[in-house]
Amino acid sequence: MSEAGGLGTLSSPTASGAADGARELRAAIDECAGLTSRPFAVNIPVDDRGHDPAQSFTRTFLEVVFQARAADSAVASQLRAITTAAGDPGAYVAVIKDNELVHQHKVGSTRQACKAEARGVDVIIASGAEMGGHTHARPVHTVVLGPNVTEAVDVPVVLSGGFRDGRGLAAALCFGAEGVAMGTRFIASDANTEWHPNYARALLDAQEGDDITYPGFFGPVRGLRNHGSDLLATVMNDGLAGASLHEWKLAAMRKAQAEGDTVQGLVLAGQVAGALTEIVTVAEFVPQMTRDALQILADLARRLPVAHATSAS
Ligand SMILES: Cc1cc2nc3c(=O)[nH]c(=O)nc-3n(C[C@H](O)[C@H](O)[C@H](O)COP(=O)(O)O)c2cc1C
Structure with missing residues (x-):
């Protein structure tokens, strides 16, 4: 850059x-x-x-x-x-x-x-x-x-x-x-x-309206709506909180970034992801x-x- x-x-x-x-x-x-x-x-x-x-x-x-x-x-x-x-x-x-x-x-x-x-x-x-x-x-x-x-x-x-x-x-x-x-x-x-190519692919595949906010570490974070964001809501509903929840989120982010699992992992991204069509x-x-x-x-x-x-x- x-x-x-x-x-x-x-x-x-x-x-x-x-x-x-x-x-x-x-x-x-x-x-x-x-x-x-x-x-x-x-x-x-x-x-x-x-x-x-x-x-x-x-x-x-x-x-x-x-x-x-x-x-x-x-x-x-x-x-x-x-x-x-x-x-x-x-x-x-x-x-x-x-x-x-x-x-x-x-x-x-x-x-x-x-x-x-x-x-x-x-x-x-x-x-x-x-x-x-x-x-x-x-x-x-x-x-x-x-x-x-x-x-x-x-x-x-x-x-x-x-x-x-x-x-x-x-x-x-x-x-x-x-x-x-x-x-x-x-x-x-x-x-x-540094990040798995699937992450960028998920952004390119995203359409307008595919983003969502969910609780992050300092307040809400914006990412893509996927199975991972649904899972987060489920584990929070089930009572996961504090340090365990913190670790869960970090692991879910790593899953998307490092392992390329953009279905189960948390894919942090802005609303503009829905407008991206190519790797520049x-x-x-x-x-x-x-x-x-x-x-x-x-x-x-x-x-x-x-x-x-x-x-x-
Ligand atoms: C995956 C991801 C990780 C980010 N991490 C940080 C961070 O660690 N610290 C920070 O101040 N902003 C962070 N941001 C926010 C960016 O610095 C920037 O403000 C934001 O991406 C701008 O909006 P845009 O995504 O629509 O371009 C992050 C954004 C994304 C998408």
Whole structure:
């Protein structure tokens, strides 16, 4: 993604806070730095378990980032941004700034955007409820959330949720955003070498309306409606809860991602999955998306005066 001109973003390991998770993240950072000389970011969820922020897994993972940058000046020049998600980022703003990183924070409402801006984050990623993965308890769609947030805050806004091509990028720019953040589209791309090919296949096969939300780890997640999502409802009805339920969900996600069982496993994906028809090559797709957005905006600028003149006459 970074090589193609986007800001490639590493997600955090699921082994939260554990030494294993820290080692896994450090290895991923070093691997990423070896694959591109361009900027990339790391995504770290906010630990919402009410822990002392100094003891949280958020802090553990941030320390991994700081250490990786301190150890290697090339990594320091590339790894320039942190995206926090899924909680109040306030406790981490100062330490991220002190380490001279750009702090992006992901929100799902205008209220959260204003709060994050007041906390001092540098960039807001406003994600509409159609997004894949963890979504929001009070669903606000991207087309509504975008203009709401860009009107409400002064910091740069990146829009997310439901984007698939240059048309969406052009629309996001029209809403006052600086760009878009995409997840689901790139699961069905040549950049996804880690997950079983059946996962991307399931996204391509999905039709409009095939997505559903179900309880995730921080709130609702969006994925495809399948036997796995039905099974989740059944085990919850049967009383599975707490750590056992957590483990069940992780195993069901692994079943889809690693084993390619997209029938019994949980297939996290956004609503846009229903619109995807092909595996794309990131190196071609990302620059083309930018060119398409610019072309659309230029064409609109040419078309609008004509429309105006016609309606006036
Ligand atoms: C399978 C999957 C896993 C995701 N994991 C994370 C994550 O670990 N942290 C995070 O902040 N967002 C995560 N997301 C959300 C994406 O970062 C992004 O906000 C979202 O995919 C954008 O909406 P889209 O799916 O419509 O493009 C995930 C999304 C998907 C589909």
